[in-house]
Amino acid sequence: MHTFDASRIYIALDTSSVEQARAFVRELAPTGVGFKVGMQLFYQSGPAFVKELTAQGLQVFLDLKFHDIPNTVAGAVQSIGELGAAICNVHVAGGLEMMKRARQAADALAQRAGKRPQVIGVTQLTSTSREMMNEEVGIPGDVQDVVIRYALLAQTAGLDGVVASGHEVRGIREACGDDFVTVIPGIRLAANDSALIHDQKRVMTPHEAFQEGAHAIVIGRAVTQAAEPRATVEQILAAL
Numbered sequence: 242m243h244t245f246d247a248s249r250i251y252i253a254l255d256t257s258s259v260e261q262a263r264a265f266v267r268e269l270a271p272t273g274v275g276f277k278v279g280m281q282l283f284y285q286s287g288p289a290f291v292k293e294l295t296a297q298g299l300q301v302f303l304d305l306k307f308h309d310i311p312n313t314v315a316g317a318v319q320s321i322g323e324l325g326a327a328i329c330n331v332h333v334a335g336g337l338e339m340m341k342r343a344r345q346a347a348d349a350l351a352q353r354a355g356k357r358p359q360v361i362g363v364t365q366l367t368s369t370s371r372e373m374m375n376e377e378v379g380i381p382g383d384v385q386d387v388v389i390r391y392a393l394l395a396q397t398a399g400l401d402g403v404v405a406s407g408h409e410v411r412g413i414r415e416a417c418g419d420d421f422v423t424v425i426p427g428i429r430l431a432a433n434d435s436a437l438i439h440d441q442k443r444v445m446t447p448h449e450a451f452q453e454g455a456h457a458i459v460i461g462r463a464v465t466q467a468a469e470p471r472a473t474v475e476q477i478l479a480a481l
């Protein structure tokens with residue numbers, strides 16, 4: 242038995258069918274992990290699958306990365322609110338007013354339903370390198386500095402935390418305090434770093450991310466493309 246709280250790990254269910262996602266849930270739920278439903282699965286299986294998970298008492302991060310005008314984002318948070326997800330997210334780049342409205346929509350839900358998802362802000366995607374950010378997108382400076390600036394803005398708007406890479410966790414905690422939630426994707430296991438690095442640019446191992454102070458991590462392909470996903474999760478937990 243391990244003592245680490247496995248629900249601090251969200252397995253990204255980026256599958257091409259709901260049956261595949263169900264199979265991962267059946268296999269991995271006994272380890273105590275949470276699950277992340279993102280665009281790929283949500284756009285085919287819709288809210289019904291999220292409800293199916295939360296009805297089983299599973300912890301769900303609903304990752305739809307809202308980014309639109311404030312009124313539309315507030316409506317979107319309202320729409321997904323009753324699915325019972327523990328976390329949902331919006332892009333910090335949508336601005337202060339948009340984030341405030343997202344938080345207000347979550348608060349209204351809490352008043353009606355007695356609970357709400359945590360609303361966290363996506364800073365700079367873990368697939369973004371400094372070169373991409375500076376030269377393609379035209380945002381100058383260090384990724385770390387930009388991420389901390391975004392985290393502070395998210396905090397000002399009343400969000401519960403941010404999504405960032407493990408490289409920025411320490412700085413975010415220093416700037417925003419230890420209660421401001423950090424959820425960290427871009428996780429790679431040392432053993433498969435070079436094989437699975439793919440599109441992620443700012444990566445860390447689970448152990449490193451938690452050592453830096455992450456509240457939760459998101460792991461997708463390093464588990465779902467492993468020969469033995471369940472054993473891989475057990476190994477990760479044992480090493481924490």
Ligand SMILES: O=C(O)c1cc(=O)[nH]c(=O)n1[C@@H]1O[C@H](COP(=O)(O)O)[C@@H](O)[C@H]1O
Binds near residue numbers: 363
């Ligand atoms: O919001 C997210 O979850 C997210 C933000 C980010 O900056 N980077 C990032 O990879 N993610 C998500 O985290 C998961 C990472 O998957 P793997 O790279 O397969 O571990 C994917 O589902 C991404 O959509």
